[in-house]
Structure formats: C-alpha cells, structure tokens
Amino acid sequence: MPAWNAERTITTALRSTLSAMPSDAEVLVYDDASTDGTRRVVERFADRSRRVSLIEGATNVGAGEARNRLLARSDSEFVAAMDADDVCLPNRFLGHRRQLSDADIVFAPIARFGQTWRVHIPRPASLSPAAMPLALLALNPVPQSTMIARRDSLDGAATYRPGHAEDYELWMRLAASGVRISFTSVPTVAYRHHPEQATSQPGYAGQVRDNRDLAASYLALAESVLGVDVGDTSTDELRARLERHIDDVTSRRDRSHLRRLVRSPWSFPLRTARGASSQESDRQ
Template sequence: MTTLSVLIPVYNAAPYLAEMLDSVLQQSTPADQIVIVNDGSTDQSLELLTTYQRREERIVLIDQPNGGVSQARNRALASCEGEFVALMDSDDVCIPQRFETQLNVLRNQPADICGTWLQNFGATDRLNKYPTRDDQIKWNYFFFGRTIPNPSAMFRRTSIGDRRYIDGLAFGEDYAFFLSCLISNPEIRLTNIPKPLLRYRIHPTQATRRLKGQNISNLRAIQERLLPCAAGMSLQELLPLHFKTWKSQQALSVDELDLYLPLMAFWSHWLSQQAQAPCPAADHWLTLLRRHRAAGREALNLIYGHAQPYLPRWKIAMDQVLARFH
C-alpha cells in the first residue's frame, strides 16, 4: 500500500532541482511515490529529472506541454496513489524530518490538511509563522489572514474529495484550492506545525514575485467564485466593500455598512456553525467596531446590531463605554 505520495510541478527550475530532489529523497521517513510533472520546461529541467528517475524507482515522471501550474498539479494529483499527499515546489528544500513530522500529526491529531512554518532563504532570510488553530485558519481564508502555506502542505487524500486546482489562474491557485476544500467540506480540519520544516527560496524569477501585481484581482475573482452567500446577495457588489475594510483596513460609510454587514453576519454564522469555528467571531466583530469608532454613532449601532450574537455582553458594554472617549 502506498502511504505517502509527493507532488512536484516543475517549470524551468534547473538550477534548483538537484537540491530540491535530494531533500525529498533523504527524508527520515521516505515517501513511497514521487510524482513530478515537467510542465514544458525550456531549460535543462527535463534532462535533470530524467537522470534522477533512472536511478530512483519511486519517481514517476510526466512530461507535458506547458499548461500552467494548476494543470501540472492536477495532472500529478491524478497519478498520486498515496493515502497522504505532500506538496513541494521545485525551488524549495525540505528539512529532513518534514514528512515524518507531518505524517505524525495527520495520523495522531484531528487534522486533515497540515502545513508548517517556512524559513525564507536566498534573497531574504526570515521565519514565516502561520496560525496553528483550525478555527483561526478557517476565518483567515475569508478575512485575509495567514492560512496554509501551499509549498509545505500535506493532506489526507480522502479529505479533499474531487477538489482540484482551478485551471487558468496565474496567481493564487493554491489559496483557491484550499478554500474550495473548506467550502465543499466545512468540517475539514486544518493546522500548521509551529516549526520551519521547509526552506522557502526567494529569488527574482519565482511566480509569487513576478505575478504579485495580480494578487488583488485574482483574490477577488477567487472569492467571488467560491465564497458562500445568502440568496439575494451579490458578491460582485459586496466584495469591494469586504476588501476595503479587511484588506485595506479602511472604515466604511454608513451606507456601505448597511450593504456589507448582512454578508459578514452570514459568513460569521457559516463559519461558526457549518465550519465549527465559532471562537474567532468575537475578535473579528470587535476589530470591525474599533475600525469604525470615528465613523459616528449610527455606524457603530449598525455594527452592534449584527455583532451581538457573537459578542459577550460585557465586551459590548465595555466597548460602548470606551467609544464615548473617542
């Protein structure tokens, strides 16, 4: 039985492949299968991959015309036979205990998708920390916090169902994939291990740097396509307000709040009930209240009206008292 498959899309990554593959092959708990899709590389990537495949029988090498990273990941996922699937980017490096540590979490804790912290290297040297709690991660998928870092993710194959990466997305395809897993299976259990088990390479040619300008437009398109909403609500109309107050951290006008708050209330109920993640609700509503302290009593009353199911009475009373001094 194949326990762990590793999924690796490759496009013009020849300078980094040997270090990446050696880190995968030298894990303390070895993978059973390593599925690599060469996505029409025009450098020496295919030759290097072929050399590794000849001496390592666990490697399944698929060569295809360039179709983009989502198509490459989906092609690889279709060939993964493991009960668990680890994601890996072609320019990163695994810490030797990465697979062992993540498999231990997925087998022994209530978790279906498990990421890790990242240690940047190359152009920058920084530790990237990510939340560990399931409920906080789920709220962050809606409200622009840190979620599951795709290059470090490992998941239980059965937990994702028939979810696949959205073809044609040049940026944010990883966010879309995990968000779609959450929306289709709200009770899915998410976590990040608070250790840097992946070294994340920073260099000028990586997609996250080249395509950074597409971030906002792609995020909005993804949320419009995937996020739930009540009948009669228009995400096309309401998402600009969501981005304004949560991404840009700006206050909304009274008229804008009147439009937006039913959507936030709907998401709060969905996350609290469907996704079984009620705890972060109070913090999010309090953040919205504090962001609008200078907006006037009418705006605050609108927010209080929607926030009350999620705030303890003492928090509402204290916030109302504090608001009098602003």
C-alpha cells in the same frame, strides 16, 4: 513537484525531499514542457532511484493544472506538495500521521531565503482547524509547498482551478465545505525568493483580484463562517465581524494568532480595487 525550467534548483529540491520523506514514499515530478535541462536532471534521479518518477507534459499548462495531473497519478493515502525551487527540511514528515489524525490537511511555516542564502525564520503561529476558516478570510496564511494532506480530502483531478492564487481559492473552497485544515508552528520548507516568481511579476495583485473563482470562494466562505453576504460590506465592518467571531474561539493561542492576522497590514488583500465594497468606493 511541478517543474518548469527549474534546472538550476531542482537537484537541491529533489535531494532534500528524498532525504526527508518516508522510505515507502515516492516523488512524482511533472515537467511542464521545460525548455532547459529540467527533464534530464529528473531522469538522472529516476535512473538511480525507483522513488522518483517523471511525468512529461507536451505543452505548458501551469503549476495548478500540473498539480492536478500529479494528484490524478497518485494513489497514496497521503500526498504532499513540493516546489522545484525550494528546499525540504529534514523534519518535514516527522509526525505527519499524528498531525493528520485531527485534520485533513496540514500546513507549516516556511523559512525564507534569497540569493544570499540568508535565512529568515518566522515567528511561530499555529492555527487549529477551528480557527483556519476565520484566518483565510483575513489572508492566506498557509504556504502551498508545505501541504501534507489526506488524498481523499482533495477534490480529485480538477482540484486546482485556473487563475492566479489558485491555491488560496482551493483552501477557501475546501474550508467552506468542511475540510479540516491546520497550521503548525515549526517550519518544514525553506522557500527561495527569486525574480522569476509569479508573485514578483508586475500586475500580479490586480490579476489575483480579477480571479472570479477566488472572489466567489471568498464570498462562500464568508457566508459559511459569518452567516452573512459580505459582498457589500466595508473592510472595517468585515474586520469588526471577524474580531467578534474570534472572541468566541475556544483556544487562547488561536485567538491571539487570529487577531494578529486580522490586524496585519497585509490583511484583506481581496478587498481592494475591484474587491472593495461600494461603501468604500463612495468614500473614496
């Protein structure tokens, strides 16, 4: 659990996680040089429970590097991500060993809430490991804070690379290397919307498209899945290629959910502005 200035929310995050996780598990919290009372809150939990450990950062390194340092400190067979401003649902870890028998990393939907605590429950849309590489070429359908993984499936101490949308870059890189990623249909985390989130900041979308590692991993995954270099392929052509590959997917449920992603108004977020093909730029 990376934490930066999370004094107002981390108590709920820790309580809900401790309540839901297995009795032999622990929570590692990385305090990313917070300037509020985050460290004191975590210390109180650590004083009361051996299941909570605090790692203090001397300087602010960002969530991605904080997660790298947390992974480096973990020696468990399984690891799970959690954000300091979210709420872990009671069912989150039920059956995780069974789910990870057919996958290396498992994600789940999120229930969304904001300042009013009014909760939005998403429409169920599971995806198998066979479908996930295609899904990642359309958009990033998996929430970081729901991840449960076999630790040996991740890349080690430098798992997350610097840059915006570092989680999306990682999932694509892992999928291209053959790591099996699945997505279940039952929410396991309640995700808190608030104005301080990185995705809410002005210019965030452009900064994502400027992430060269993200663009390189997208091209590598596309070549691995589609067998072509999509660097000079228009969005319409890419969509058509994906839909042809979706037709070959064995599971009807996977095919239905993949088509929904490909036709979503939020699909292909990396194919605009600098991510647009030369053909699209000519037409504009």
